[in-house]
Amino acid sequence: MRVRSEDLTSGDEMSQQDSVSQWCAAGEQGDAGRAARCLAPDVELISPLTEQFRFVGREQVSELLNAAFTVIDNIKFHTRVGDGETQAVFYRAQVGQQVLEEAQLLRLDSTGLIREITLFLRPLPALTGLMSTLGPALARQQDRPGLARFLAASTAPLHALTRLGEHHGVPLAAPTAATPDTT
Numbered sequence: 001m002r003v004r005s006e007d008l009t010s011g012d013e014m015s016q017q018d019s020v021s022q023w024c025a026a027g028e029q030g031d032a033g034r035a036a037r038c039l040a041p042d043v044e045l046i047s048p049l050t051e052q053f054r055f056v057g058r059e060q061v062s063e064l065l066n067a068a069f070t071v072i073d074n075i076k077f078h079t080r081v082g083d084g085e086t087q088a089v090f091y092r093a094q095v096g097q098q099v100l101e102e103a104q105l106l107r108l109d110s111t112g113l114i115r116e117i118t119l120f121l122r123p124l125p126a127l128t129g130l131m132s133t134l135g136p137a138l139a140r141q142q143d144r145p146g147l148a149r150f151l152a153a154s155t156a157p158l159h160a161l162t163r164l165g166e167h168h169g170v171p172l173a174a175p176t177a178a179t180p181d182t183t
Helices: 019-029 032-036 058-071 124-141 145-173
Strands: 039-046 072-083 086-095 098-108 114-122
Touching: 019 032, 019 072, 019 086, 019 098, 019 114, 032 058, 039 058, 058 072, 058 124, 086 124, 098 124, 114 124, 124 145
Parallel strands: 039 114
Antiparallel strands: 072 086, 086 098, 098 114
């Protein structure tokens, strides 16, 4: 689903409501247009995937949300903490078959709209799964099919290695897997 320009109009009507609750509801519904109405015009999104750039402005963040809602399924928010201008929300979802949990640090402006979003994601295979699907989805959305193929091909090995490690290496270090040292 693409966000239409009319969905990016002023969030003034949102300022009188609880934008964080509306943000969570929009995320659970995969509704990028509704989520965009919770954002300040100069919102900034700090990604867990890169330090190279940030998404700045309602239009860029909305474009990212459109792509994210095509690859992240079954979002269910379960915890909200904070008050006033700084809040954090947490949800569980899926990227393909991988369960993920995301924490979002939200900073609100004086009107109650979200002005900054910092994302944190776990476990590592979910993060690399998101990286291997979100970048290509965003590039396809921007009508850049060559870039989409490049991003998919360049991130697939990292995702494969983290899945392999998660399923075969990490269990060997689990506390229940420890064996007594016989030396």
